Amino acid sequence: xxxxxxxxxxxxxxxxxxxxxxxxxxxxxSVGGVDLLYLGLNVVLANxxxxxxxDAHRPPRREIAESGQEGE
Amino acid sequence: xxxxxxxxxxxxxxxxDAALEGVVPxxxxxxxxxxxxxxxxxxxxxxxxxxxxxxxxxxxAAREIFVGIxxxxxxxxxxxxxxxxAPHVQRWRSLLEQWRGHAELxxxxxxxxxxxxxxxKEFASGAEYLRALQSLRRAGSVDPAFLDEAESRLRPIAAxxxxxxxxxxxxxxxxxxxxxxxxxxxxxxxxLRRAHGAVPFLLSGPWPLEVFADEP
Numbered sequence: 190x191x192x193x194x195x196x197x198x199x200x201x202x203x204x205x206x207x208x209x210x211x212x213x214x215x216x217x218x219s220v221g222g223v224d225l226l227y228l229g230l231n232v233v234l235a236n237x238x239x240x241x242x243x244d245a246h247r248p249p250r251r252e253i254a255e256s257g258q259e260g261e
Numbered sequence: 262x263x264x265x266x267x268x269x270x271x272x273x274x275x276x277x278d279a280a281l282e283g284v285v286p287x288x289x290x291x292x293x294x295x296x297x298x299x300x301x302x303x304x305x306x307x308x309x310x311x312x313x314x315x316x317x318x319x320x321x322a323a324r325e326i327f328v329g330i331x332x333x334x335x336x337x338x339x340x341x342x343x344x345x346x347a348p349h350v351q352r353w354r355s356l357l358e359q360w361r362g363h364a365e366l367x368x369x370x371x372x373x374x375x376x377x378x379x380x381x382k383e384f385a386s387g388a389e390y391l392r393a394l395q396s397l398r399r400a401g402s403v404d405p406a407f408l409d410e411a412e413s414r415l416r417p418i419a420a421x422x423x424x425x426x427x428x429x430x431x432x433x434x435x436x437x438x439x440x441x442x443x444x445x446x447x448x449x450x451x452x453l454r455r456a457h458g459a460v461p462f463l464l465s466g467p468w469p470l471e472v473f474a475d476e477p
Contacts, residue, residue, distance in 0.1 A: 200465045201315040208471040209329035210353075212269070212345050 267296035267342060268310065269334040270318050271327040271469050272350070274357040278325045283317055287339040290350045292357070294330075294342050295321055305333055322469045326360050328353045329469035356470060363420060363437045364467030366446055368411055370460060371403035371431035403432045407460050414449040418442050421473060435472035443467065 272292045273279040279286045279295040287294045297317060299310050314332060321327060328349075336342035346353075384390040408424060411434055416422060419436035427433050438446050443466075450464035 197465075198315075200463070201319050202311070204329070204465075204468055204471065205311070205315040205318055205332050209271075209331035209469070210349065210471075210474050211331045212334040212349070 264301040265298045266301045267294075267298055267336045267338070268305065268314060268332070269330045269336065269342060269346075270295040270297065270314060271321060271329050272346065272353045272357070273321075273325070273327040274354065274361060275325075278327060279321065281317060281320055281324075283313065284321070287336070287342045289339075289343040289346045291354055292346075292350055294346065295327070296336070296342070301337075305335070318469065322364065322467045326357065326363055326365070326467075327469045328356060328474045329471045353474070356474060360420075360437060360470065360473070362440055364440055364443060365470055365473060366436050366438060366443075366464060366466035367468065367472070368415070368434040368436075368450065368462060368464045369427065369431055370408060370411065370433070370462035403460065403462075407457055407462075408432055408434065410456070411453055411462070414453055415446060418445050418449060423472065425472075437473055440467070 267285060267287060270284070271279075272289065272294055274292065276286060276293050279293045281295070283297065284295045285298050287296055295317070297310070297313055299305075299307070303310065305311075311332075318329065322329075334345065336345060379390065379393040381390050384393065412422065412424065415434065415436055418438050420438060422434060422436040424432065424434050436446070446466075447464065450462075453462070
């Protein structure tokens, strides 16, 4: 059932973000014909594992604070 | 006072077609635009906004056909919304009158999106992982015989049908069916699945006019 719900969500998002009539002049989320919003979400959704690996290599919060840089 | 903006979802023939909690209707000539409101400085990539738009779009499509507007179109008020949609309104009205009582369905077959994405942890190197992803894309192409059979099963139900290739290597059949025939379409898909269990495909909908609103 969870797999069906996940697939339904993916389908709903695909239809929302990659379908439909483009209103002329709307360039808020596309550059050079590439839909940045969709691409951005696709990159995030497709690379969660990469983000997880990157997150594992970030220095601990305490060290960031000690260095004087703004923490999260 | 926080400035708001409208995110346009679709264009509807009648006001009652867009009457749904969470939807703010705006007049655009003879049509009604369904919109959701959000803070003007809030990103359109906000998870809450995207999720609300996707959910309401599905609920609107479940009640009557409308022209789906690509996510990202916004307007400050009804005047701006009407002005932006003005070049399209007459064509949209024509489509909505022609296809009232129908719904758009899509049958996606093959394609990387419907196949299990390999787990990076299963590979010793990034290069092997990339090769596996490329293989997945090649594996996504669909036997034309399957598509021919899918079309032959759906054609008796469809008022209009078209087939096209997808970017992920798969194929897609889009069709317009009368709403009272939606269950027949789902039944045809189940019969297709029993006959071709190894082919990954998905019949989904009802959707608003998307493929058939794009046609010239």
